Amino acid sequence: MNLDIAASIGQATIARVQVIGRSGVFLFFAFFLAFRPPYRIFRLIKEIEFVGSKSFLIVFVTALFTGMVLGLQGYHTLTQFGAQALLGSAVALSIIRELGPVLCALMVTGRAGSAIAAEIGIMRITDQFPALEMMAIDPVKYVISPKILAGIISLPLLTAFFDVVGIMGGYLVGVQLLGVNQGAYFGKMITAVTFADIYGGMIKSLCFGLLITWISCFMGFCAKPTTEGVSRATTRAVVVSSVSILVVDYILTSLLL
Amino acid sequence: MIRVENLVKTYGSTVACNRLNCRFDAKKVTVILGGSGSGKTTLLRQITGLEKPDSGSVFFDDMDLTRASKKDLYKKRKKMGMLFQGSALFNYLNIFENIAFPLREHTRIAENVIKNIVTMKLEMVGLRGNEHLMPSQLSGGMMKRVGLARAIVMDPKVIFYDEPTSGLDPISTGVIGKLIRDLNVKLDITTVVVSHDIASSFKIADKIIILYFGDIIAQGTVDQIKNSTDERVQQFITGSPEGPIPFTRTDTNYVEALLADTDKSMEKMS
Helix, strand or coil: CHHHHHHHHHHHHHHHHHHHHHHHHHHHHHHHHHCCCCCCHHHHHHHHHHHCHHHHHHHHHHHHHHHHHHHHHHHHHHHCCCCHHHHHHHHHHHHHHHHHHHHHHHHHHHHHHHHHHHHHHHHHHCCHHHHHHHCCCCHHHHHHHHHHHHHHHHHHHHHHHHHHHHHHHHHHHHHHHCCCCHHHHHHHHHHHCCHHHHHHHHHHHHHHHHHHHHHHHHHHHCCCCCHHHHHHHHHHHHHHHHHHHHHHHHHHHHHHC | CEEEEEEEEEECCEEEEEEEEEEECCCCEEEEEECCCCCHHHHHHHHCCCCCCCEEEEEECCEECCCCCHHHHHHHHCCEEEECCCCCCCCCCCHHHHHHHHHHHHCCCCHHHHHHHHHHHHHHCCCCCCCCCCHHHCCHHHHHHHHHHHHHCCCCCEEEEECCCCCCCHHHHHHHHHHHHHHHHHHCCEEEEEECCHHHHHHHCCEEEEEECCEEEEEECHHHHHCCCCHHHHHHHHCCCCCCCCCCCCCCCHHHHHHHHHHHHHHHHC
């Protein structure tokens, strides 16, 4: 009985390690092939449009309300200590260091990550990968590499956009609604936020961009060629990406502090 | 043109190809026939290099594809076209873009010339004027014809068809069958068809190979196959439920299995 349990745990562990190994090889080939000719710039631009441009609205709304909530909560907390003037720096540091990269990545996971996994899964079901192979086109280079590069390029840009909109959300509530001094809001912000904060946030968003597209592409690529397989791959892509973002965020924060 | 030697492919304990030897002659139509699970599609995937066999060789123009590098394999694939069972059209591209896709990827032909080539190929499959439609707007037969136009757009030397008539109505089946034969004659293409459709296969084939659970049980011209004395071949051709090919594939005895289940239930109840 105990042996059976140990054996099943061992098998499950081996299976997990194999999946991690395969995903590593998958990423390696996607990168390796991305920098080998022929270069497909239009494919890359199209993917940036899908992952980046089409996420603008959802990122805008999320950033605006995150900034507004931070402005509201921050104001009421700081008022207790008579430190309302620090609202700008509190909002900016929270958003630039943590909330911007993390929330932006979670939003992109929900919108683009799930769509990427579903698209690749459906391509598998409908034999589009073998069709590319038969046309002497490498499916990993043609389909996967541009998506991963698009994630790495788009996420830092979206995060920068999130940071600006979030700070403006805090400004709307703190300065325009609750009457914090405008000069204090931006002045304290400028002195509190260092280049290292912005740099750290960008490093995080770059890693998250890679994680989201890598995990979503891999889940779609490994989906069982059934409708249930695709639906599972989509769910897994979102769940694994979201959890990985939070775990990697902790690791990066501890390294960057 | 294509030669298969001692090809073996297994999936776990299932032998999909059991030391197969056959050849596909240049400019001829060869049909691989067999029931479901007989190993037809597996054989096709080994021939095209989509899967690696466990052992054996596939020679294409005297190059062993099973040992070829990816670069060499892709070079040979530019001489191949394939129509997939589900057509495998790119659902984000319209008909024109689907057919133009290989040309845009592999050549530097000007757009106006690509337009002419696509129009010619669409005319061949009887779909000229439908360039703007998306794959989701097409019927099964139309999708197969678009897939066929895409497969021949690079003027391949060999074309592979995986179940080209499955799921089609009798008229579409006839149209696809005629297209396969016409393209073979007009373009001098070596043609390999995987099918279980006896009637249309007999109409188009120069040579037929019959597979049965991973073994080749007959190969020859249509007349030779029709006159085969092998009972399995005759049962397959006539579609008779009675004969050496069993309907069920389970090894266990049906009555014994039922009684065993009943005994187990009784034991649990007592």
